[in-house]
Amino acid sequence: xxxxxxxxxxxxxxxxxxxxxxxxxxxxxxxxxxxxxxxxxxxxxxxxxxxxxxxxxxxxxxxxxxxxxxxxxxxxxxxxxxxxxxxxxxxxxxxxxxxxxxxxxxxxxxxxxxxxxxxxxxxxxxxxxxxxxxxxxxxxxxxxxxxxxxxxxxxxxxxxxxxxxxxxxxxxxxxxxxxxxxxxxxxxxxxxxxxxxxxxxxxxxxxxxxxxxxxxxxxxxxxxxxxxxxxxxxxxxxxxxxxxxxxxxxxxxxxxxxxxxxxxxxxxxxxxxxxxxxxxxxxxxxxxxxxxxxxxxxxxxxxxxxxxxxxxxxxxxxxxxxxxxxxxxxxxxxxxxxxxxxxxxxxxxxxxxxxxxxxxxxxx
Amino acid sequence: xxxxxxxxxxxxxxxxxxxxxxxxxxxxxxxxxxxxxxxxxxxxxxxxxxxxxxxxxxxxxxxxxxxxxxxxxxxxxxxxxxxxxxxxxxxxxxxxxxxxxxxxxxxxxxxxxxxxxxxxxxxxxxxxxxxxxxxxxxxxxxxxxxxxxxxxxxxxxxxxxxxxxxxxxxxxxxxxxxxxxxxxxxxxxxxxxxxxxxxxxxxxxxxxxxxxxxxxxxxxxxxxxxxxxxxxxxxxxxxxxxxxxxxxxxxxxxxxxxxxxxxxxxxxxxxxxxxxxxxxxxxxxxxxxxxxxxxxxxxxxxxxxxxxxxxxxxxxxxxxxxxxxxxxxxxxxxxxxxxxxxxxxxxxxxxxxxxxxxxxxxxx
DNA sequence: TTGTATGCGTTATCAC
DNA sequence: GTGATAACGCATACAA
Numbered sequence: 001x002x003x004x005x006x007x008x009x010x011x012x013x014x015x016x017x018x019x020x021x022x023x024x025x026x027x028x029x030x031x032x033x034x035x036x037x038x039x040x041x042x043x044x045x046x047x048x049x050x051x052x053x054x055x056x057x058x059x060x061x062x063x064x065x066x067x068x069x070x071x072x073x074x075x076x077x078x079x080x081x082x083x084x085x086x087x088x089x090x091x092x093x094x095x096x097x098x099x100x101x102x103x104x105x106x107x108x109x110x111x112x113x114x115x116x117x118x119x120x121x122x123x124x125x126x127x128x129x130x131x132x133x134x135x136x137x138x139x140x141x142x143x144x145x146x147x148x149x150x151x152x153x154x155x156x157x158x159x160x161x162x163x164x165x166x167x168x169x170x171x172x173x174x175x176x177x178x179x180x181x182x183x184x185x186x187x188x189x190x191x192x193x194x195x196x197x198x199x200x201x202x203x204x205x206x207x208x209x210x211x212x213x214x215x216x217x218x219x220x221x222x223x224x225x226x227x228x229x230x231x232x233x234x235x236x237x238x239x240x241x242x243x244x245x246x247x248x249x250x251x252x253x254x255x256x257x258x259x260x261x262x263x264x265x266x267x268x269x270x271x272x273x274x275x276x277x278x279x280x281x282x283x284x285x286x287x288x289x290x291x292x293x294x295x296x297x298x299x300x301x302x303x304x305x306x307x308x309x310x311x312x313x314x315x316x317x318x319x320x321x322x323x324x325x326x327x328x329x330x331x332x333x334x335x336x337x338x339x340x341x342x343x344x345x346x347x348x349x350x351x352x353x354x355x356x357x358x359x360x361x362x363x364x
Numbered sequence: 365x366x367x368x369x370x371x372x373x374x375x376x377x378x379x380x381x382x383x384x385x386x387x388x389x390x391x392x393x394x395x396x397x398x399x400x401x402x403x404x405x406x407x408x409x410x411x412x413x414x415x416x417x418x419x420x421x422x423x424x425x426x427x428x429x430x431x432x433x434x435x436x437x438x439x440x441x442x443x444x445x446x447x448x449x450x451x452x453x454x455x456x457x458x459x460x461x462x463x464x465x466x467x468x469x470x471x472x473x474x475x476x477x478x479x480x481x482x483x484x485x486x487x488x489x490x491x492x493x494x495x496x497x498x499x500x501x502x503x504x505x506x507x508x509x510x511x512x513x514x515x516x517x518x519x520x521x522x523x524x525x526x527x528x529x530x531x532x533x534x535x536x537x538x539x540x541x542x543x544x545x546x547x548x549x550x551x552x553x554x555x556x557x558x559x560x561x562x563x564x565x566x567x568x569x570x571x572x573x574x575x576x577x578x579x580x581x582x583x584x585x586x587x588x589x590x591x592x593x594x595x596x597x598x599x600x601x602x603x604x605x606x607x608x609x610x611x612x613x614x615x616x617x618x619x620x621x622x623x624x625x626x627x628x629x630x631x632x633x634x635x636x637x638x639x640x641x642x643x644x645x646x647x648x649x650x651x652x653x654x655x656x657x658x659x660x661x662x663x664x665x666x667x668x669x670x671x672x673x674x675x676x677x678x679x680x681x682x683x684x685x686x687x688x689x690x691x692x693x694x695x696x697x698x699x700x701x702x703x704x705x706x707x708x709x710x711x712x713x714x715x716x717x718x719x720x721x722x723x724x725x726x727x728x
Numbered sequence: 729t730t731g732t733a734t735g736c737g738t739t740a741t742c743a744c
Numbered sequence: 745g746t747g748a749t750a751a752c753g754c755a756t757a758c759a760a
Contacts, residue, residue: 001500003753014731019755027729044496049477050423051753054414054736061457061478069446070439070637079434082460091474093425094458096446110455113413114425132408136365218641251641273434277582277615279643367737378747383739391745415737419752 002043011039022047053115062300063093063111063119065104072272073242073289074122077143080293081120088301090117097123105129112136118300120293139303141296144187153299153314155292159187163194166239166267166285171202173265175237178204181212181224181249182241188216191269195239210235214245221248229256229264236264243268243275246282366407375403386411417479426664427457427475427483429468436636437580437606437653438486441507444657445484452665454481461487469493476500482664484657503667505660508551517663517678519656523551527558530603530631530649535566537629539601542568545576545588545613546605552580555633559603574599578609585612593620593628600628607632607639610646 004022008015013032020028021036028036039045053059062085066074082092093116095107108129111119118139121130130140134151143155163182170178180195182188192211199206212227214220221240225248228235240246246268250260258264260280268275271286303309368386372379377396384392385400392400403409417423426449430438446456457480459471472493475483482503485494494504498515507519527546534542544559546552556575563570576591578584585604589612592599604610610632614624622628624644632639635650667673 004755005753015754016732016756017730020730023755029729032729044499046473046476046500048418048479048753050414050418050479051736052755054412054418054738055753055755057736059414064458068443069433070443072436072439072637075434075436075439078458079432079460082433082458086459086471091457091459091478093455094428094442094446095450095455096443107450109410112410114455115412115414135408136410247638247641251643254643273436274611274638277611279615279618369737379738380740380748381746384746387739393745396745412737415752416739417752418754419737419739421752 002045004045004047007036007039007043007045010043011036059115059117060089061091061093061114061116062297063095063107063114063116065095065097065107065119065121065123067099067123068096069094071244072274073244073270076273076289077122077293077296080290080295081297082293084294084297084301088305090301099123101126108133112138117304118297120296120300139300141300143292143296151303151310153296153303155296157187157287157292159190160194160197162269162285162287163191163196163239164198165194166191166269167195167198169267169283169285170237170239170265171198171204173237175235175265176204177210177233177235177237179210179212179224179228179235179238180241181214181221181228181238181245183215183220184213188214188241191239191241214241216242216244218244218248218251221245221250222252223248225249225252226256229253229258234264237261238264238266240266240268243270243272243282243284246284247275247278250278250280250282366409368409368411371400371403371407371409374407375400423479423481424453425455425457425478425480426661427459427471427478427480429459429461429471429483429485429487431463431487432460433458435608436638437608437634440637440653441486441657441660444654444659445661446657448658448661448665452669454665463487465490472497476502481668482661484660484664503664505664507656507660515667515674517660517667519660521551521651521656523554524558524561526633526649526651527555527560527603528562529558530555530633531559531562533631533647533649534601534603534629535562535568537601539599539629540568541574541597541599541601543574543576543588543592543599543602544605545578545585545592545602545609547579547584548577552578552605555603555605578605580606580608582608582612582615585609585614586616587612589613589616590620593617593622598628601625602628602630604630604632607634607636607646607648610648611639611642614642614644614646 004015004018008018011018011032013036017028017032018036021033049060064078064081066078069075069078078094085092093111093114095111097103097107104123104126108119112133116138118141119133121140121142122144130142130152133140139153141153141155144157167178178195178199180192182192196206209231210228212224214224221244224245225238228238238249240249246266249266253260253264253266260266261283266282268282268284269287270289271284275282275284299314368379368382372382375382375396377400381392381396382400385397413424428442428445430442433439433442442458449456457475457478459475461467461471468487468490472483476497480502482505483497485504485506486508494506494516497504503517505517505519508521531542542563544556546556560570573595574592576588578588585608588609589602592602602613604613610630613630617624617628617630624630625647630646632646632648633651634653635648639646639648663678
């Protein structure tokens with residue numbers, strides 16, 4: 001493998017000259033510049049990023065921590081973040097923690113060793129692990145963080161609004177007896193509060209037996225729906241904590257012989273890919289997942305590139321897109337469907353790039 | 365940020381001693397070892413992987429190239445590869461190429477600069493790009509490669525067998541007029557050959573109008589199904605090139621008022637997550653996606669760690685799991701469903717870890 | 729405009 | 745067992 005010294009020797013110049021050419025710095029004659037470039041091509045030389053990073057103290061890498069990339073909620077977000085990082089010349093380390101604090105810690109350690117410029121944590125774990133990262137000079141963005149401290153970037157999803165929106169939708173449809181399946185964690189709690197508030201505003205009394213505790217996964221949705229349908233007076237509609245819960249609930253409802261949404265309506269949250277193509281299409285309070293990832297990474301890189309932002313506390317407020325999926329008619333199907341070209345940004349799935357409210361708040 | 369020198373100074377020993385402790389090398393008294401470890405904890409010292417890699421010429425990083433992580437085919441594979449890499453102490457760079465040769469090239473360049481120990485390419489692009497990687501000392505595993513050369517690791521999916529299996533399933537159900545929607549690329553061609561062979565063996569004549577060219581995506585499935593249903597004599601069953609095509613075909617069939625599978629049966633390929641929970645559940649020829657990723661990465665790391673394997677040509681033959689999804693009955697739903705806990709390895713989705721046929725072929 | 733020297737934080741090769 | 749020293753490949757300050 002060729003080094004910068006080899007290039008310099010073959011080109012008959014000094015390493016400084018080669019380095020200047022590589023980094024597009026001024027002060028090199030066009031002739032030498034061209035000659036050096038040619039030699040570089042010739043030797044198939046690729047600068048050693050490790051050496052470069054070590055010397056310049058900039059690693060040009062970032063990390064992303066997700067519970068698991070196999071959960072369909074994350075790929076869109078990761079893709080958004082990766083696109084932005086790549087654009088800026090940063091390579092992305094992907095880490096799957098399974099929500100396990102130990103794995104979380106292990107990955108944070110690895111990323112610190114690699115001296116990542118920043119890290120996007122979607123799996124907040126212990127916030128104290130992140131303090132080490134911040135001290136070591138990395139920028140950190142957290143989604144769904146319970147607290148905020150230091151110069152942390154937080155990605156805020158308005159869980160309350162989500163629950164409120166979903167519930168209002170069902171109330172608007174005339175439902176009065178509405179169940180809610182959601183976790184007890186921070187996100188689930190917010191959604192549940194929104195649900196309760198919407199019910200209260202419309203003068204509908206909420207009953208404890210209609211509130212099911214769950215995980216953000218399919219089995220929880222199945223178990224939850226089952227439990228609700230066993231009630232003496234079962235609900236005619238269900239607010240699911242997310243799309244996976246909705247999918248689980250729907251499969252169970254159908255297995256129990258209920259028609260969806262005629263007998264029981266279900267509304268989910270997130271709008272993960274394929275949700276719109278499910279049968280029946282899952283009505284869902286959509287979030288701009290791609291954009292969330294993109295903006296988190298952008299915030300990280302902004303701070304990496306502009307140290308002036310250091311010490312400010314950044315929060316993103318993600319807008320909600322209320323998306324009511326419908327079965328496409330034969331006519332509409334002449335056109336590519338929403339969510340069709342999975343893997344590319346498709347207008348209509350709500351994942352095309354769009355501006356997001358962005359607040360910079362100086363730390364008091 | 366503390367360095368090894370700081371640790372050595374505080375501990376009152378030399379850097380060599382600290383290094384030895386870090387790398388668990390012999391020749392250090394237990395007392396010093398303990399003291400050094402304590403200081404490391406105390407200073408919150410993390411070795412600089414960049415410096416370590418530069419000096420030792422081992423980067424402890426690998427790269428994975430996928431068209432897009434948002435395509436539900438890839439997350440399982442990536443997860444498998446990442447698990448294996450992490451286990452071995454390697455961090456994973458994730459790259460989304462969108463199948464664009466330029467992006468592909470750009471990413472390969474970036475990974476070379478980072479001196480990755482290996483790279484898993486699922487998006488073969490130009491094989492010549494990979495030669496540079498091989499020359500620069502990286503191990504390369506390719507899935508779905510058209511050719512094989514040098515000491516390349518190839519991940520073989522038996523496309524012919526897939527098409528054959530899918531078609532036989534439909535023939536067994538009594539169908540005779542069977543359409544096929546598949547791409548013209550390498551994978552699609554193989555599946556199509558399997559389809560043709562199965563038809564031939566059963567004495568069913570294949571008609572050109574039943575063969576639809578497509579992409580491996582949902583819109584293609586929609587367009588393809590549409591085209592098939594417009595025929596004077598439409599098929600009663602469809603072999604879809606993959607699950608996305610199957611999903612597209614099913615949505616269109618339903619929009620056209622056809623019942624699935626009563627009027628038209630559809631069989632897909634791959635068994636991506638959620639496919640089994642679709643309505644109707646998508647009957648699919650399943651591949652062990654997680655294992656494919658895991659074995660590719662294992663092969664890469666095997667070669668990195670054991671140079672003796674260098675110069676051998678490795679091929680994986682992935683076994684097929686014929687999976688006929690059915691609607692779960694109420695009784696079965698007491699148990700977590702197949703594919704339920706997305707994001708964890710769940711027995712029943714066919715993604716639990718299992719041995720895979722593994723051939724080592726010395727290069728002639 | 730170009731060349732030279734020094735250091736980034738580690739590991740490896742020597743002596744002690 | 746332990747300590748000094750060179751080298752990994754590059755970037756930067758400074759001299760020419």
